Amino acid sequence: MANRAAFLETEKGEFTVRDTEIGQPGDGEILIKVHAAAIQPADAKVAKMAVMKMEYPTTLGSPVAGTVEAIGTRTTGKVSIGDRVVCGTKIFVHKKAKYGGLQRYCVVDESEIVEIGTTPFPLAVTLASYTPPGALFGSSTLNLHRPSLPPSPLPPSEQGKKILIWGGSSAMGALSISYAKAAGYTVISTCSAHNIPLLQSLGADHVLDHSAADTVQRVRGLLPIAYWFDTVSLKPSISSILNILAPEGGEVIKAHVLLLLPLVMAGVKEEEFPEGVTAGMLRFSTHAEENREWNRWLLAKGGFLERGIKSGAIRGVPPTVVGGLERVGEGIEMVHKGVSGTKVVVEPWA
Structure with a gap:
């Protein structure tokens, strides 16, 4: 089993797709086999304008949708191996490549994982923003x-x-x-x-x-x-x-x-x-003490986001799938220039 990722090699640099190690989930973390990853405006701002200091080479992208591959320590049993899920990533929190979504295996926070049922992976990443x-x-x-x-x-x-x-x-x-x-x-x-x-x-x-x-x-x-x-x-x-x-x-x-x-x-x-x-x-953290009850309402197992995605009650813009990891640079350019009415999505196994 090998990982493959789109790395932004240097600040304002180029993207390189290459094999890399699989990140290991730690306390409260889950390893996801990524089938779809979104490119956000924040990713484009970091890649093109270096608006945030990162640890290079880095891997951007969030949220991700895929299947649960491995479960870390001190987890709660919220998900099981093989579950179809969507989750935001922690790349801008920890700034380490294993947390970016534009790769085949990504480490995420268990508390923010949401089951998606039969929802297609590219659609799921258009619905998972907590903002x-x-x-x-x-x-x-x-x-x-x-x-x-x-x-x-x-x-x-x-x-x-x-x-x-x-x-x-x-x-x-x-x-x-x-x-x-x-x-x-x-x-x-x-x-x-x-x-x-x-x-x-x-x-x-x-x-x-x-x-x-x-x-x-x-x-x-x-x-x-x-x-x-x-x-x-x-x-x-x-x-x-x-x-x-x-x-x-x-x-x-x-x-x-x-x-x-x-x-x-x-x-x-x-x-x-x-x-x-x-x-x-807007300043909002899903982990802030003041938002603990909000977190349970939205992100708990069986919470509003899970039921809203599975039932179709939550809707957003449609995905535009640009291709596999080799198209990450193109996707970043699209988002940087400005897109509306759609979400740019990459499929790392394509």
Whole structure:
């Protein structure tokens, strides 16, 4: 049994596919035989812009879907050998190659593994991000009421409330729409014109072309909006939201906008926000003590994510499978240049 991986050899360097040792799972860890691995925007930023210090050569990629190959020490029995699972990786935590997803065998954290039943591996990796439910339902984030299966009505205090998800055709935005609709909220979202049918298929109640001249005014016509989530988090999207909340010569609407990036990376200064409007970058850890109950709800055996994937209740963008490990560089370039309405996926055994 041998491993094979796509290594980023040096900072901002080239990818090389070669044989390597199989990482051994330690305490609380599981070894996955990887059948599909996603390429995230964070992977592209590290590969092309070196936004994070890594231990080179490194292997990027997350999440992964495959079968349980080996079980480490001090595990809980959450999964068994051969189970079909999906899991985020720990490459940006430990920065060691054995934790990256773009290889045939990857070491992951048992606590974040989710069984997927018969769901195809490439589809599973489009559904497994913990960031949307963290952003929406974390007690320190937007703190929306959580969805359940079978669905249940929102409590009276939340009924009729709306959420704006700017950038709904990103993988993050699409999953956020799916989760918010599962919880029972009215969803307003934006995207390019050609992605409008996708967002409508996910259940968004109001879908607007982000580049249309009347979008800001149309969103204002849907006020009040209780929750604001900018999944793009760049200057154009932040400026559009500020134009909604604080129109020139008009009354300022008090709101807090959740972002995925710090304002400095978007080229926006805090003083550009009028009094009553605030923004903050999402900071959420699945292992934080304050999120322990959230972790059980989402990631426990039989939890919401497992049941949502198996039942089809959680939906997102479709996968674009670019090929095997030799296509990792191409996939990174695609994500770096920007993709919408899809998730770029590699199949390490292809």
